[in-house]
Amino acid sequence: MMLQNILNITGIDWLQFKTLFLTSLKIELRENQGIGRKYKRRLSPLLSSLIFYAGMGLILAANLVTRTNPFMYSMLMLAYIMIMSGFSVILEFGNSILNPDDWEVLTTKPVNSRTYFLAKLSNLLFYIILITSAMCLLPALIGIQVEGNNLWFPLIFIPVSFLAGIATAAFVVLIYTFLLKKINYQKFRDIIAYFQIGFSLVFFLFYQMIPRMSNDIFVSGEKGLRAWLYLIPPAWFSGIIQMFRSRSITIDVQLGLIGLGITILFITFAFNKISLQYAGLIANINTAESSEKTKKPGAERKNIFLDFFRSFLKDPEKMAGFDLTIAMCKKDRSVKMGMYPLLGIPVAFLALAIFENEFKDPFIHGLFQGQGITMFIVFIFMMMYSLTMLMKYSNDWEASWIFHLVPMESPGTFYQGVKYAVFINYILPFFILLGILYAVFIPVLHVLHFLLSLFVFCLFFNAIVSFQINAYPFSEKRQKGERMRRFTFIIFVGPIFGLYALLYTYIFKHFSYWLTGQIVIIIAWKIIENLSVKKINKNLMRIKPA
């Protein structure tokens, strides 16, 4: 009752708030369950995301527990929580706060801007609390073991983690709304899509570098970092935790007060400014969509690179799959948003390989030259798998009725065109980048041998994963957490591909071994590819129109 009165005083309609919040949660959780029987057999994407977050938190906490002091442990764990909260708002839950679908249903209803904003923000915070819980519970318990912490640590760490997650989400929302006031929504979505490449690069580099740096800098050099702590947001929230310890010092209190102050500032600003402009902002999203300029026919630029690779396709169904995929990857923002986070990760591994000086001749040193290059190669395979699987998602999924109408003889052949487009568009540029980097350090002929062997294995691997294709391209709606599930798969299944590296360690010992290896793999690829086409035909012809 008291909450209701407070909300009414601040101009928020309690009844409408409650209705909007509960209904939006119900809708999202139902959509997350998916439609149809096939989703019931596997974990919901949201649940697999939570497992991913908990797993990553556990690995990081275990890595830090014996190496750090209470302040640094909390700071690094909170850095992880804040980065992942921000990442998940951008990747998964941004739609909770800016959903153009609400426009036609809700804009004509008598709901004021502040009520609408609070309902959407509460929806977002619900997910933030959920994922923050997954991230912080195990590290809170492990943190008891950090020298200087005691049994009370979890009781302080958990609420501060929530606070840090909420502050981060509020910050991202403020940035979103600020950007939306300045630029068109479609440009905004493009920025977010490209931002994901940079973000995944930074995140994976951070994930790789933390264990390397923790010994050198964070433990021995904490004193040297002191001046910088005022600029590091996780340090502010770590300061709040230290304020509750009996042995806190002045800097802890100062940092803690900065953390509390900034959080209060964000929330006050969100309520006073953004909430009043929110409904207008949602209307602008849709106005931008209506006013987006369309290119005149013939204004499309020809892409000689793609035309060249397209010329190898002779089968019309394969060609149709290729053209559709190229067009959707270029034009459909929902497809781009799904794929771009993946593209930064191999670049992060290449940066790591450069940092660790790993570019050595595989014919002399074998393929297994270091973590960066190995992970890059493994990730190239995983990325090919992920991108091929991602091709089934699009916001225009309802248009997939066309696949059930046209007299398509072999969906498997059609899908070969899709896979070819994915390879040309997204994998080949990484091959070229890797080739250029290697060419700086080793003879070009060896580089070509190396790239050719990678290419052959890519074909082989792609044929194997094709057995999993169970939907027409762009025919399903993405679910929240789907991307994180794929990340989870990549993180946990990745090491299996170490076997590939081991195999190649022997192949690269002698040219004749190498040549024999390639021929064997090409034959195997051809057989498996033909079988996978049959399997895709069987899988897709069974699907009934939605």
Next chain:
Amino acid sequence: MIKLYNLTRHFGELTAVDNVSITIPKGQICGYLGPNGAGKTTTVKMLTGMLPPSAGTATICNYDIIKHPMEVKRRIGYVPESGALYKSLTAYEYLHFVGRLYHMSEEMIQKRIKKFVEFFSLSEYTHKRMNEFSKGMKQKVVIAAALIHNPQVIFMDEPLTGLDANTALMIKQLLRNLTREGKTIFYCSHILEVVENLCDRVIIISEGNIVADGSVDTLKSMTQRSSLEGVFSQLTHSEDMNELARAFSQSITDEDEE
């Protein structure tokens, strides 16, 4: 009841609605016609608060759409062309959700939901999720949601899309009865026969401008045409459509024969 004062909307360089001024009195069904891209939906979106006008304004039930949007929204119902609704909800949940947003009492919501689902023959589907519904069934729910709070002004954009002939007939009769009770209906459609039979008054918009406004009979005598279709063709410069269609189909047949 509905008054538009020089209502204008630009999208970049395009003027979708250009200085439109209309007055629609209480108890009238006003058909709003025009070719694709003429500005019909943009006009409705401005009147329902979905798009801010670039210039001009309008009043609905004497409330300015810019100054008092909440008062306007309390008094209107809207059937969008897209038939947008939350398909993951059941019909009952969706109608209940809408009723709540209009601050209807629980008792009233229950009573109205019961009446609407019976009227639309949806009783056995009330508790099924709407993503399993046919297009016509969803459209019935959209119409019910627009009317559940008994609005004084109703905006309808192609409301009969996907409905079977019997339901369409029922809705047309319902709309006539509603106007008799004093409701005002702003009816956008491409189906000229329906507009001709249903509407007291027809407004034709072309390229953002009003090109005709009057009863069907007035427009027929003004243009010396025997049907609304003829009036529409003449006023929207689409008279050579028959010839165009004939030439097009002939060219396709010729190509196939070659």
